[in-house]
Amino acid sequence: GxxxxxxxxxxxxxxxxxxxxxxxxxxxxxxxxxxxxxxxxEAAVIALGTGTDLQATHSLSDGTAQIVKALQAAGIQRTVCLLSGWLFYIQIPPQFVEITHDHARQLAVLQASTLEWVAVCPPALIDRPARQTYQVTLDRLPGAGYQEIGVDDLADFMLRAVVEPAYIRQKVGIAD
Known part of the structure; x- marks a missing residue:
């Protein structure tokens, strides 16, 4: 374990x-x-949030930068970072624009690092038991229209991404 x-x-x-x-x-x-x-x-999972506050912020990207700096100083290479599925969209609902900008800054922090990172970008998160039926795709969400993922399935994938090399330095979408 x-x-x-x-x-x-x-x-x-x-x-x-x-x-x-x-x-x-x-x-x-x-x-x-x-x-x-x-x-x-041996690795870090970054899952930062602002709760229900969607206002303009740099707290996610600043926090990610602090963690990346510490990871590099400690010689820890692997990190899996939770971002947002809104990063795949051109048109973002107004209430999510500011927080999505900070997720984009988080991604830029990862991309500028030397780490073996995986950026996980889920759609709507829902609280339900794991189904193990999720799909993962590079640079986009797996399907079209409304999508969701259970938090247990999201956690399962994020832990798999810590040890599996398939998605290193990639932004991935995940959904049921």
């Missing part, structure tokens, strides 16, 4: 406990907290 270290702002929001889970409380702006979260790890 995996041993996981999670860097979180608010540990009370983390509802999972496990003997192989270490929780470090801190902000991405705290270089020491980021560095401590990367101690004795």
């Amino acid at each position: 995996w041993t996981v270290t999670a860097l979180v702002r608010n540990p009370q929001k983390l509802t999972v406990t496990h003997e192989r889970l270490t929780v470090i409380t801190g902000e991405l702006s705290d270089e020491d907290a980021v560095r401590r979260s990367l101690t004795q790890v």
Whole structure:
């Protein structure tokens, strides 16, 4: 099994406990907290969010830059980063434009790095048990029209992407 270290702002929001889970409380702006979260790890999964706040921000891209800097300093090569399926669209609904711009900046941070990164860009996320029927495609979402992916299936793929080399330095779409 995996041993996981999670860097979180608010540990009370983390509802999972496990003997192989270490929780470090801190902000991405705290270089020491980021560095401590990367101690004795082989890869990083970056899943940053703003909650329901879709306003203009640089917090996702700035946080990703901080993590990438720490990964490179520690000699850790592999990272899988959660972005947004809106990156595949030319026309973005107005409420998602600003947050999508920051996801694009996150992608640019990854692309400018020397890391073995995978950018995972899902459509709508829904809370349901894993189905294991998802599809993954390079540089686009797998289908057309409204698409979704269960969070368990998304997590499954992101963990697979940590160890499988097929999608290194690629932006991928994933959906059921």
